[in-house]
Amino acid sequence: MPNNTYQPSPLAPVQRVETQDGWTLVFTRDLRHPVEKVWRALSERGQLREWAPYLPDRDLTSEGPAILGLLDADGTEQPMTGSVLRVEPPRLLEHAFGSDVLRWELLPTAEGTRLVLRHSFADGAWSSALAAGWHICLDVADALLAGAPFGPVVGTKALDYGWNGLNEQYAAALGVPPARPWESAPESAPESAQGSGEPESAR
Numbered sequence: 001m002p003n004n005t006y007q008p009s010p011l012a013p014v015q016r017v018e019t020q021d022g023w024t025l026v027f028t029r030d031l032r033h034p035v036e037k038v039w040r041a042l043s044e045r046g047q048l049r050e051w052a053p054y055l056p057d058r059d060l061t062s063e064g065p066a067i068l069g070l071l072d073a074d075g076t077e078q079p080m081t082g083s084v085l086r087v088e089p090p091r092l093l094e095h096a097f098g099s100d101v102l103r104w105e106l107l108p109t110a111e112g113t114r115l116v117l118r119h120s121f122a123d124g125a126w127s128s129a130l131a132a133g134w135h136i137c138l139d140v141a142d143a144l145l146a147g148a149p150f151g152p153v154v155g156t157k158a159l160d161y162g163w164n165g166l167n168e169q170y171a172a173a174l175g176v177p178p179a180r181p182w183e184s185a186p187e188s189a190p191e192s193a194q195g196s197g198e199p200e201s202a203r
Helices: 035-043 124-145 155-161 163-174
Strands: 014-018 023-031 054-056 064-071 077-088 092-097 100-108 113-121
Touching: 014 124, 014 163, 023 124, 035 092, 035 100, 035 113, 035 124, 054 077, 064 092, 113 124, 124 155, 124 163, 155 163
Parallel strands: none
Antiparallel strands: 014 023, 023 113, 054 064, 064 077, 077 092, 092 100, 100 113
16 A cells, blocks of 8 residues: 655656666765665665665675565565675665666765765666656655655555656656656666566556
8 A cells, every 4th residue: 555645755866877888877865864874774684675676685785796686566576696896884885786786875964965876777768767766765765764664665566656757757857758668678677677666567
């Protein structure tokens, strides 16, 4: 059941950058929580299970192999081989699963923390879908940090939390057509698309 009090927060600053291997989505979010608290939400397995689209088999606090289970709306996991590439607590965490790479950077601000996510993936057509998914996931993380958890919101659950509208809005912000995952070949999907708030019905 959806959280009836939830409304998506205002659109976050976002851009996408073409790279040699594909694209990087740069997503910036200001949080009213200290860096150390946000770091724990990003790196500790017990906290990740409350908001993230994946569940690792260990804390992401040391470099090396890790299995990340991509979550579906029914709670099932699709295991995916990954690796923690860089750990510089409490400011930088970079990890990979499949061909995707997530780089989390935390900067202290007067109000709390500026979080910058750089999500590298192959197919730029998925940009708005990923931005919408991360928007919802980070709203859920913000609620968790504020002591009012209600997640995670993954798969078809995202349809009840404004995913369609966010997909359209982020497409406009990025200057690209809205992602239409159901019109794409499944193999073109980013490794993370199955869990990052993109509805299963849209795949």
